[in-house]
Amino acid sequence: MPSRLKLVRDNQTEPMPDAVPANDAGTRPVPALTLPAAPSRAAAIARSSLAAVLPPLIGVSTLILIWALVAQGSDYLPGPRATLMSAIELFSDPFYSRGPNDQGIGWNLLASLGRVAQGFGMAALVGIPLGFVLGRFAMINAAFQPIVSLLRPVSPLAWLPIGLAVFQAANPAAIFTIFICSIWPMLLNTALGVASVPQDYLNVARVLRLSEWTVFTRILLPASIPYVLTGAKLALGIAWLSIVASEMLTGGVGIGFWLWDEWNNLNMEHILIAIIVIGVVGLAIEQGMNLIAKRFDYRSN
Amino acid sequence: MTAYLEIDNVSVVFKARGKSFVAVRDVDIKVAQGEFVTIIGHSGCGKSTVLNVIAGLVDAARGGAVLAGREIDGPSPERAVVFQNHSLLPWLSCYGNVHLAVQRVFGNVESKAQVADRTQAALALVGLTHAKDKRPNEISGGMKQRVGIARALAMEPKVLLMDEPFGALDALTRANLQDALMDIQAKSRNTVVMITHDVDEAVLLSDRVVMMTNGPAATVGEVLDIDLPRPRHRLQLATDPRHHALRADILRFLHERQRHPVAA
Numbered sequence: 001m002p003s004r005l006k007l008v009r010d011n012q013t014e015p016m017p018d019a020v021p022a023n024d025a026g027t028r029p030v031p032a033l034t035l036p037a038a039p040s041r042a043a044a045i046a047r048s049s050l051a052a053v054l055p056p057l058i059g060v061s062t063l064i065l066i067w068a069l070v071a072q073g074s075d076y077l078p079g080p081r082a083t084l085m086s087a088i089e090l091f092s093d094p095f096y097s098r099g100p101n102d103q104g105i106g107w108n109l110l111a112s113l114g115r116v117a118q119g120f121g122m123a124a125l126v127g128i129p130l131g132f133v134l135g136r137f138a139m140i141n142a143a144f145q146p147i148v149s150l151l152r153p154v155s156p157l158a159w160l161p162i163g164l165a166v167f168q169a170a171n172p173a174a175i176f177t178i179f180i181c182s183i184w185p186m187l188l189n190t191a192l193g194v195a196s197v198p199q200d201y202l203n204v205a206r207v208l209r210l211s212e213w214t215v216f217t218r219i220l221l222p223a224s225i226p227y228v229l230t231g232a233k234l235a236l237g238i239a240w241l242s243i244v245a246s247e248m249l250t251g252g253v254g255i256g257f258w259l260w261d262e263w264n265n266l267n268m269e270h271i272l273i274a275i276i277v278i279g280v281v282g283l284a285i286e287q288g289m290n291l292i293a294k295r296f297d298y299r300s301n
Numbered sequence: 302m303t304a305y306l307e308i309d310n311v312s313v314v315f316k317a318r319g320k321s322f323v324a325v326r327d328v329d330i331k332v333a334q335g336e337f338v339t340i341i342g343h344s345g346c347g348k349s350t351v352l353n354v355i356a357g358l359v360d361a362a363r364g365g366a367v368l369a370g371r372e373i374d375g376p377s378p379e380r381a382v383v384f385q386n387h388s389l390l391p392w393l394s395c396y397g398n399v400h401l402a403v404q405r406v407f408g409n410v411e412s413k414a415q416v417a418d419r420t421q422a423a424l425a426l427v428g429l430t431h432a433k434d435k436r437p438n439e440i441s442g443g444m445k446q447r448v449g450i451a452r453a454l455a456m457e458p459k460v461l462l463m464d465e466p467f468g469a470l471d472a473l474t475r476a477n478l479q480d481a482l483m484d485i486q487a488k489s490r491n492t493v494v495m496i497t498h499d500v501d502e503a504v505l506l507s508d509r510v511v512m513m514t515n516g517p518a519a520t521v522g523e524v525l526d527i528d529l530p531r532p533r534h535r536l537q538l539a540t541d542p543r544h545h546a547l548r549a550d551i552l553r554f555l556h557e558r559q560r561h562p563v564a565a
Contacts, residue, residue: 200388203358206376208405208456218401222392298392299438 078269086269101261103253105273109281111253115171116239119178123235127183128228131190132220141191148184156181156242160249170250177246182235189234193227194220226297233289240282255281304331305492306355306460310364313350324350326518327364330511332460335490339503341551342513342522343559348496351513352464355494356382369459378406381453383463387445389437395448396433399423399455406456423455424448426485443474447481454485463495467502476535479505487532500551504544505533512554523554 064080071079078086094106134141159180163173197220205215247256255278262270308330315322325347332338340348353359355366357376366373368380381402389398400420407416424433427447437445446466453461467475479502486493486506497503503510507527514522527547529538538544 200384200386201390203376203382203384204388204390206358207356207380207382208378208402209376210405214405218393219390222390298436 076268078272083269083272087273090270090273100253105255105258105277108253108255108258109277112243112247112255113281115175115247115254116178116236116243119175119243120182120232120236120239122175123179123183123239124186124232126179127186127231127235128190131187131228131231132194132216132224134187135191135194135224136220141195148187151180152184152188156238157245157249160246164250170252174243174246174250174254177242178239181242182239185234185238186228186231189227189231190224193224193231196227197223222298226293226299229289229293229296233286233293236285236289237282240278240285244278303333304367305334305336305369306330306332306494307367308351308355308364309367311351311354311361311366312363313347313354313359314362323518324516325513326520328520330494330521332492332494334492337486337491337493337495337506337508338511339495339497339507339509340511340513341497341500341503341555342519343515343555344498346513346516347519348498348513349464352382352462352494352496355460356380356462358382378402378456379459381456381458381461383446383449383453383461383466385465385468387437387442387449389445389448389452391437394434394436395424395429395440395444395451396420398437398448399452402452403455419455423451426454427451427481441474443470443478446470446478450478450482450485454489454491458491460492460494463493465496465498468498475499475502480535482506483531483533500548500555503527503551504529504547505535505538510551512551512559515559522559525550 068079068081071077071082090105094104096104097107130144134144156177159177160173163176164170167173167176201219201223202215205219210218243254244256244259247254248260251257255274259271259274259278262274308328311328312326313324315324328351330338330340330351340351342348350359354361355368355373357373357380373380389395390401393401400416403416403419403423407419411419421430421433424430427450429444429447429451432440432444437448440448446469450463450466453463467478470478483506485491495506504527510525510527511521512523512525513519525547529541529543529547
């Protein structure tokens, strides 16, 4: 019985000998977990960080292994090694420019991020203040609710033709698509945040007879910031999802178009690289927003 | 007795899902200036509703309340409330919470330095100068309630309304805060209306205890004068026969005449 052996050994190193008879007298086997196994703190930290890193590492390695196996038996899917080689070559010169249709992956990424920033920024400028109004005034909220409910489930790409018709140009149309699809989460979450400010805080405001402006700056705004930032995080996620798709349709410089272009070139390595890059950038955006949300949440500091 | 605060024949009706529900009926309470009045009753008897009428947070269906000769119409800083759950804004420090109230009441007529002094003085009064830069979630429940009291007192209200201010605290902290409140009262003689369901607290702190019948349609059952001399000390009261008699009066009302309908 290994756990029993471990128990005896640990007790022998124990400074208090009276612990031994107590354990020996025990009729039930003591589970190994409850032992006072206290090696150094450093070892404990190393073990806990290993426990945090190991499972994801196993997951990713397994995925790469499956990828390699599938690529072995496939005519068109490049394996991890070929993709890595191609990526090294690609990222050795990310910022070259040979005409409008042949630019480095860095330029393409920056172009996409720029569109997301513009569309998202405008959506924040409109959506967050509007969300405050909807959350504060039930009448206006009731008037807007059916419009929001109807438009929110529409796929972002459905707005692209409207954008093209209105702006007569691909780039503003793509930004417009981002604007439309990222405004809803910000609007709805801000409204929810304002509407769910605890009545206690509003009673304080009523007893003090604070002006509407003071109520906004001192109570509504700080109380709803966590909701606003959740909305912004969701909006950025949707914006990043949509930009790739809309660029495939609008063309120009951008990671979505680049991916489509590489499909036309039948460069499968580059397509896989694009997918990984899009994923990594999306992950980075989300983590960044989490950090910002934590920084501004009154509950966490 | 000349009434400073007069609650005159107040009835409050709540509407829920199309049905109306009479919470309190024909409540008459008169409070003199500088008097400490406690309203006691079983939970759900509408004690807080009466307090909220005085605060102006709830409208009376019939009757009304008059403070210093003026009809109460909506909330106002002249009737400061200490809420049961302290209701401090979690994103402001203790100082910030008190300052917000002081700034609102005195900001228009006093200089920045005077407003700051008032805020400091209010925190000093409740013994929290050392914790002024802490956020509410960094201090204990008793300290939070002290900040709530400091915030209310700093507004220099005509009447201080306290809604079970110590109800959520442990017994030792509660006793501590009761003593602190008595000290403050000895100096400043505020007019106070306090809600409680604690018989000992009512006897210890009050000049008069208003006992309410059970809801629905609760009303004033009896009013008891607490003529114990001040300053009062809880240890001396423990052996004082007059204290026992007063305590017994309230207990008799609550447990014989107004047995709680639900709780056993």
